[in-house]
Amino acid sequence: MLQLKDIRWSTETGEKxxxxxxxxxxxxxxxxxxxxxxxxxxxxxxxxAGLYKPESGQIIADGKDITDWSITERSKNGLAYAFQQPVRFKGLTVRDLLSISAGRELSSAEVCHLLATVGLCGRDYIDREADASLSGGESKRIEIATVLARKDAKILVFDEPEAGIDLWSFASLIEAFENIKKDTDRSLLIISHQERIMNIADYIAVVADGKVSKMGTREEIFPSLMDKTAATRCSLRTSEGGAL
Ligand SMILES: Nc1ncnc2c1ncn2[C@@H]1O[C@H](COP(=O)(O)OP(=O)(O)O)[C@@H](O)[C@H]1O
Ligand SMILES: [Mg+2]
Known part of the structure; x- marks a missing residue:
């Protein structure tokens, strides 16, 4: 379980x-x-993830106060984070990268299975360098696969995993998230705007202006989000002079 208590953070220029x-x-x-x-x-x-240090507040992971822990300490203790904009690695192949994440040498079949989960054909990628030659969508999928490879991870955080994943590959990613949910000692936090991800959520939190403005079960929060979207669509259409 992960708990955030009264977290405050400002940029270097002091913007809250x-x-x-x-x-x-x-x-x-x-x-x-x-x-x-x-x-x-x-x-x-x-x-x-420990990349930004909060000015105040506490981060508690499985009962331990990790607020002052480094990125590495958090990772070693089971925190896995998939960036919104993934980093590329020159000189490492996709197989190397996934093996490092898993903490052991993965077989070709295991690498292919992980890649298939994110909609990539293993044969084409397994020995490719995970560098800037990958497209945005490809590196995003490989990044997600590195987190899925972390069987030791107890807290998994994905930042907009839908970006770069096509409609056809989405079902296997959803299945992977549902499988993680079955592990009762793992917590899954996904930042997303995707209705299909929200559909499988247990809880939804709305973050706006640096605060949680709403939080509740999916059943409590989801309908109000849909109302908002419909209202936005209507106002957009009227301002464009569309039929209403
Ligand atoms: N390292 C940073 N330096 C300066 N501004 C930042 C930094 N990180 C985030 N911000 C600013 O914080 C605000 C919130 O950004 P972000 O957390 O990326 O929002 P979201 O993911 O909800 O779109 C934005 O105005 C962004 O420009
Ligand atoms: Mg973002």
Whole structure:
């Protein structure tokens, strides 16, 4: 279980981005964070991963206060994070990268299975360098696969995994998330705007203006999000002079 208590974070220039985030991510459940662009979702994920140091507040993972832990310590203790914009690695093949994540040499079949989960054909990618020659969508999928490879991970954080995943590959990714949920000692936190991911969420939190503005079960929160989307669509259509 992951708990965030009154997390505050500002940029180097003093702009307040996170203004007291309180959030609990229970084990064996999928919690989705959604909300407007620029609301602070990625900053929050980076605070969890240890890339941004909060000015105040606490991060508790499985009962331990990890607020002052380094990125490496958090990772060693079971925190896995998939970036919104993945990093590329020159000189490492996709197989190397997935093996490093798994903590052991993976067989070709295992690498292919992981790649298939994110909609990539293993044969084409297994020995490719995970460098800048990959497209945005390819590197995004490989990044997701590195987190899926981490069987030791107890808290898994994905930042907009839908970006770069086509409609046809989506079903296997959804299945992978549902399988993670079956492990009752793992907590899954996904930042997403995707209806299909929200459909399998147990809890939804809306982050806006650096705060959790709404939090509840999917049944409680999802309908109000859909109303908002419909309202936005209508106003867009009227302002464009479309039929209403
Ligand atoms: N390292 C940073 N330096 C300066 N501004 C940042 C930094 N990280 C995030 N921000 C700003 O914080 C705000 C929230 O960004 P972000 O957390 O990426 O939002 P979201 O993921 O919800 O779209 C944005 O205005 C963004 O420009
Ligand atoms: Mg973001």
């Amino acid at each position: 981005i996170l203004n007291g985030v309180d959030l609990t991510v229970p084990d064996g459940k999928l919690t989705v964070i959604t909300g407007p662009n620029g609301g602070g979702k990625t900053s929050l994920a980076k605070v969890i």
